[in-house]
Amino acid sequence: MSESKFQFINTPSRLEQACIEISRCKVLCVDTEFHRESTYYPEFALLQIYGNSQCWIIDPIEISDLTPVWKIMANPEILKVFHAGRQDVEIVVKESGAMPLPLFDTQVAAALLGYGQQVGFGNLVQRITKQELAKGESFSDWKARPLREKQLEYAADDVIWLMPIYQHLKERLEALGRLSWLEEEQFTLCDPATYDMDEATVFWRVKGSNRLKGRQLAALRSLAAWREQQAQRNNIPRRRMIGDEQLIEIARRDKLTLEAMGRMRGVNTGFVNRHGDTILEVWQAGRDTPEESWPKLPARRHNSRGTDLRLEMLDTLVRLKAEEGEIASTILASKSDLSELASWGYRCKGEPPEVACLHGWRHELVGHDLLRLLRGEICLHLNPDTGMPVITEFSTTPSL
Template structure:
């Protein structure tokens, strides 16, 4: 493995030559550096690419037109490897208008192999290759030019070492028959709609939205959509327009006036002067929304007799299956999913709740047995020799 050797690309002729070589690769490791602290959209500052034992660092500030590279990213015969690639893919989609398919996300793959649900890249490199990557440039100003040698070496390492990580994880997924699991887990990452802004539903992201109901949620929906539009138009973070706490407070009001708004903590006079009348109109539109259009919070099941005991049994089964499959139990089934199942399991009537652990590979690995446990078809007990929980299958005993 070469030590941070790369070509720095910042002229059109260099880019053209580099893309000739990049296009020959069948697997490309991709990373980006960006800033998002003071803008709505990520400020694209650096692009790192590795393939066929070569590394290229491309400067999108000096080279705003990366069309030759985006053509390569559109090639379905080239696999694009990312680590925790959601924001990297978002940048590619915004800059080029294309989805860089197919994708292999090493963070997702690692989660399916027992490395933890959101393992960091440096941690993964250390565990798999025993190499400890430098951390000193994590908070660099990637927009500043010229870039320092240490910055470029740090950036190169992010893709140079991504290749052996990808190769190791792919081999293990293949050996365990889990490549199809990866496709399921990456479905959202690979869906173009993931990168489209749904203004009508951004209100669910407002911290505390689950404390509102009925008309208040309708008002919050109107306010949040307006804030999203303004943040995009001005390319500033949502909170810079108006904070979540203030949106919630306005949504709760039975009556709203400019004077009342100006007296709210966290709402400055300049905001009221510029946007106050518009906010009043947006608030009123939410108030006037017909009742049948009001957003509804997801229904919650109430605790029933024995729910907590059932929850403990379900959780034990999940941990047993996780240990058998060498995978983190939190990836198999979330606590909220198990709570839904535990509540439904009081009578086991009707269809089971719509929870992730009852679908796809999770159903195969653990979901089917969770339902069987609730229906009394299998049980958990302690092995007297080991003191560990084991599963007894009643249907197997009856068949024999």
């Protein structure tokens, strides 16, 4: 079955021949298999490509130089299709040094068409094509060689079925005039800066960083940057160096000693012996940072009179617009965005908060009306015939 369903490419000569055929495709469906449980960087184990009714499974363990295929992936004349492609793109960038642009992410596209914000590939295939994909190899060891036939068939399905999914979603986006929405939603995914870990800002990703402030945040910034460097150097997960909870505990301390560090839960003696002195230096350097350069949390808006009621009204409007547009309400506006707007809406003075729902296609679909609702230019009332909320200009008296 393997010869008819896919070509397995595990030698340089076969790769060279395959790339001649791959380069003729205008659209390529792409997926990777990798492991990341015990490393900082993903361990690249397999590359699957589908185009022009052909499937190629390329073995990056047996073939050390994939330059021919990376040149194709960087070709701006060829569209690359991924599903939930963040980590796949990261692998391509790391291995080739180039972004695989232009690209089309079917998970992002599906979210814009009402399939849910993070719909899985198998779920999407079943809903669109009624095909049930095999799940037996989900937790395969993709680094082990030789690969079994079932593994290869499973890997091939991930790109073979990606093509009809892409075609269906693209047609629907075009019919609804939402292709420009997809470009907006993919901005971060297509931005090379997304794949460059900025050590100066990585501390914001530490769970619990929003509980710190001032000098504590400055200490956390230094500690998180040090952890990132060490994790990269040793190619181990951040948590294997030191966990987020312990990093937060160290950062919030006003006084820190090796003895105190050794008594912290989750910090073992070996870690203190190896890195304790360095941790003290990094912690102190962060705390000694001038106050004007301390990190600052976004200003929080305080709940004002009627904030909860305004939030309910805003949420109702978003759900109404989501139903009209056949799109998930959480994609239109997050709860935190609506909370910001509800707080600002007490007096509606000054510029509205910088929230995603007031920009781009979201502003057109719902953001403009959210502001109008807060300013009293429109209102919501129940249609007596359907019992559903409807939007009415405030100057118009609803019919009863």
